[in-house]
Amino acid sequence: MRSEPRSGLGLSLATLGVLLFLHLPLAVIALYAFTTEESSFTFPPPGLTLRWFGAAWQRDDLWRALILSLEVAAAATGAALVLGTLAAAAVWRSRFFGREAVSFLLLLPIALPGIVTGIALRSALGLGEIPFSFWTIVVGHATFCVVVVYNNVLARFRRTGTSLLEASMDLGADSFQTFRWVVLPNVATALLAGGMLAFALSFDEIIVTTFTAGQQETLPIWIFSQLARPRARPVTNVAALLVVVVTAVPILLAHRWTRED
Amino acid sequence: MSLLATRPATRPATRPAVRFAGVSRRFGEVAAVDGVDLEIAGGEFFTLLGPSGSGKTTCLRLMAGFDRPTAGTIWLHGEDVSGEPPWRRDVNTVFQDYALFPHMTVAENVGYGLMVKKVETSERARRVEEMLELVRLPGLGRRKPAQLSGGQRQRVALARALVNRPRLLLLDEPLGALDLQLRQQMQVELKALQQQVGITFVYVTHDQEEALAMSDRLAVFHRGRIEQVGAPAEVYETPATEFVAGFVGVSNLVAGTLARALTGTPQTFSLRPEKIRLAPPETPVPAGSCAADGTLRDVVYLGMRTRYGVALDAGGVLTVEVQNLETTSMEALARRGSRVRLLWSREQMHRLGPEGDA
Amino acid sequence: MSRLQALSTFLYRRPRLALALLLGPPLLWLGVVYLGSLGALLLQSFFQLDHYTGQVVREPTLATWRALASRANLDIVLRTAGMATAVTLAAAVLAFPLAFYMAFRASRRVKALLYLAVMLPLWSSYLVRVYAWKLILAKEGILTWFLARLHLSGAVDGVLALPWIGGPSLSLSPVGMFLAFLYVWLPYMVLPVEAALERVPRSLLEASEDLGAQAGTTFRRVILPLAVPGVVAGSLFTFSLTLGDFIVPSVLGNSSYFIGQAVLAHQGTSGNLPLAAAFTMVPMAVMAVYLLLARRAGALDAL
Missing domain, CATH: 3.40.50.300 (P-loop containing nucleotide triphosphate hydrolases)
Incomplete structure (x- = not known):
């Protein structure tokens, strides 16, 4: 095949086309955050302005949604870090019956369509007559974030090998000291990366949130509701750009910290 | 310390x-x-x-x-x-x-x-x-x-x-x-x-x-x-x-009919290859020694030593290792196919119990 | 000896207790909260809504399941499954050149960059990425502008006039939804296909060429069969995600419901949680069958 430059050129063009398809739409989001057009999606934009960033800054509802999203993401990430690390440690350290089942159980909430997780939690809340609250959102998010931390940390654990733990205990450190001085420094970047991904996942999640938030508005739900009521399109565009940036940064950091895996 | x-x-x-x-x-x-x-x-x-x-x-x-x-x-x-x-x-x-x-x-x-x-x-x-x-x-x-x-x-x-x-x-x-x-x-x-x-x-x-x-x-x-x-x-x-x-090391393990032919009993014994002497045919057997005749079949030149596989007339193969004191590799290899007599001291044979009750 | 050390020693002597302490919290969370919720979901589908009082009657009944089998609801299921199939097929076709390039042509550096280029959209906000297509497909938007420059506006009108896939405009039609679905789920197809191709031994390609196979034959007889597990694994995602989605149809669709929208509407405005639960069982059942088939084909190793 290498002897046929024509097929190589075709392949390169096709690859380039798919890449553009994957990335140009995000550039469109960025462009529209600056358009001077208020009510329609006219292209090309009649002019460019920074006005909408100021307008967005003064929208209390946008601020409330942003803060709620950040709080939820922080709480869900915290829970996912603890649960994911515990599960990874258990699977790594011990051989027990059903290790595969544990991995599968953790993967399930992210493998099944979000709507299943969402409506299932909604059903449980309904049956248990539990009112919607900040914590019902967090529970939903943590459920599908655990696996991200688990996978990252377990991969690092496996790369680290058990003999480091044994060496530490052999030199007189108990399990807690070993965790503090040997395990933590070695898995720190994996934990951070897992946490970052969990944060990004939670921050822009909308499907599960729709079923567990009740009347509360996270940033994605706010954007979604704005799509149905197109009163302030330019502000929605700014919020969309904000979401892209807030999620891209942790994802890029996570990528950096796990590159050597 | x-x-x-x-x-x-x-x-x-x-x-x-x-x-x-x-x-x-x-x-x-x-x-x-x-x-x-x-x-x-x-x-x-x-x-x-x-x-x-x-x-x-x-x-x-x-x-x-x-x-x-x-x-x-x-x-x-x-x-x-x-x-x-x-x-x-x-x-x-x-x-x-x-x-x-x-x-x-x-x-x-x-x-x-x-x-x-x-x-x-x-x-x-x-x-x-x-x-x-x-x-x-x-x-x-x-x-x-x-x-x-x-x-x-x-x-x-x-x-x-x-x-x-x-x-x-x-x-x-x-x-x-x-x-x-x-x-x-x-x-x-x-x-x-x-x-x-x-x-x-x-x-x-x-x-x-x-x-x-x-x-x-x-x-x-x-x-x-x-x-x-x-x-x-x-x-x-x-x-x-x-x-x-x-x-531990290389050993000849001799059992069954060959053991009976060499020692009179079928009990397994071990014999280190370097304890066996390679002699010309018809060499007289000294007192306290055992002997077996055979043909040099394999020759492996190992630098310091040469390892020979000797097919015995009584059946079976014994491995013999000889220090290359004066032998060159050409000479060692040239001996393939020649008739030899193997000699070893009786006390070099160690009877083995199946469960280690030696 | 410190207390922590004493505790540590205590746990060393009881490895099962130590394991239980590690595994307990995550298993309780997922086992009780999550599996419990799935159980509650199944349970709900055997209740029914009393349409006069608007209350859920908590007595076992098959009435909700019978309601699910109505003509209108079956249409929703078929419409959604049709879209999921179309999206999956198109994703497989589009993913292939990129995955192939990543696996066989790209240098280490380029491969790492391409990997990031696929990962970034996969993790980044999917709502916003759907929204981007609202901007692109709008009547006064970027795509119309480009097509007008290329004198292809007539072709778009022709497509929109077609039954089934047409609509009043690109941003309110199945064609538009198809493009948005394809766009948001494509990375889920690229990664497993790339992983599968990565496992094709280079020697196999060379062997095939040594035997005098034409490039096309090598591709058809060697690469394609080995890529199948990756495509199956990727299709698990694209199919499942399309089945359960309500964002794309809400943003870009017309008045015909998809499964996700039906679930949302039933649990929300009409308060018919049992019917919403029964509806959700459809994608779950479809995925369960699909998983079993895929497992038999050995495709899950590529995940």
Whole structure:
């Protein structure tokens, strides 16, 4: 095949086309955050302005949604870090019956369509007559974030090998000291990366949130509701750009910290 | 640390450094260690020798506390430690992969045990430097393990274990990752170091030459059990079982009709290839010797020695090894197909019991 | 000896307790909260809504399942499954050149960059990425502008006039939804296909060429069969995600419901949680069958 430059050129063009398809739409989001057009999606934009960033800054509802999203993401990430690390440690350290089942159980909430997780939690809340609250959102998010931390940390654990733990205990450190001085420094970047991904996942999640938030508005739900009521399109565009940036940064950091895996 | 070499007693002392009584470790259906009894005297260089999966490493891990026996009791220096975690045992280990902490410098690695024991910083630095000098790595304290060569890492691992002044040092195939030359050099150094510091060494290896060269005594493991315990010469010269005869050095195992033809009884015996003399046909048989006639079939020139496969007239093949004192490879190879008489002294034949009751 | 050390020693002697302490919290969370919720979901589907009082009657009944089998609801299921199939097929076709390039042509550096280029959209906000297509497909938007420059506006009108896939405009039609679905789920197809191709031994390609196979034959007889597990694994995602989605149809669709919208509407405004639960069982059942088939084909190893 290498002897046929024509097929190589075709392949390169096709690859380039798919890449553009994957990335140009995000550039469109960025462009529209600056358009001077208020009510329609006219292209090309009649002019460019920074006005909408100021307008967005003064929208209390946008601020409330942003803060709620950040709080939820922080709480869900915290829970996912603890649960994911515990599960990874258990699977790594011990051989027990059903290790595969544990991995599968953790993967399930992210493998099944979000709507299943969402409506299932909604059903449980309904049956248990539990009112919607900040914590019902967090529970939903943590459920599908655990696996991200688990996978990252377990991969690092496996790369680290058990003999480091044994060496530490052999030199007189108990399990807690070993965790503090040997395990933590070695898995720190994996934990951070897992946490970052969990944060990004939670921050822009909308499907599960729709079923567990009740009347509360996270940033994605706010954007979604704005799509149905197109009163302030330019502000929605700014919020969309904000979401892209807030999620891209942790994802890029996570990528950096796990590159050597 | 005494610089006087304490010569180990071959007979176990009253309070052995290590004592196993009926120790087993099962993983489900499989018994990695199966009812092992063992005593290692203080100050001994003791080797656990066996092929992979024979239970020797599991025994070491049981001594260190990384694993717990499913049956039996383990004493270290007279104290029952069967339920004690590694951090409460006066034992340190040199790992096969060295297990150096990658996020710490060499000095931090070596000083880890002292830090855990809350030894004061200046005292710690002094002892770390002293240890690095002992293993001939002075001034490398600031490096990271990744910046060291394999041999240097091995020395750091040794220093990290020894700095705690344990009474017992466990070494799990510590030279396995080194190339041959470095390996032989380290064998000599390790042995000298052990005599210098006077600590009991328990050494795991699958390399029988290494075991013979370094040990005061050794135990040969096979399928989770000990086949024979003894001094190197004892194990080599008088193997207790067929397995030991085959694993420690090369042996001719003679059984059945050939054994009857040569000795008059069908009982299996072992005969080391280098103990057999290659003589011209019709050479008279000296008193106290055995003889067998045959044809030289295979010739393998090994540099220092030549290995011959001799097809006996009585059936079967005996391996014979001869020092190349004057023979060249051409001459050795030219002898293929010629008739020979094999001669060996009667006392070189060792009858083997099937269960090691030699 | 410190208390922590004493605790540590205590746990060393009881490895099962230590394991239980590690595994307990995550298993309780997922086992009780998550599996419990799935159980509650199944349970709900056997209740029914009393249409006069608007209350859920908590007595076991099959009435809700019978309601699910109505003509209108079956239409929703078929419409959604049709879209999922179309999206999956198109994703497989589009993913292939990129995955192939990543696996066989790209240098290490380029491969790492491409990997990031696929990962970034996979993790980044999917709502916003759907929204981007609202901007692109709008009547006055970027795509119309480009097509007008290329004098292809007539072709778009022709497509929109077609039954089934047409609509009043690109941003309110199945064609638009198809493009948005394809866009948001494509990375889920690229990664497993790339992983599968990565496992094709280079020697196999060379062997095939040595035997005198034409490039096309090598591709058809060697690469394609080995890529199948990756495509199956990727299709698990694209199919499942399309089945359960309600964002794309809400943003870009017309008045015909998809499963996700039906679930949302039933649990929300009409308060018919049992019917919403029964609806959700459809994608779950479809995925369960698909998983079993994929497992038999050995495709799950590529995940």
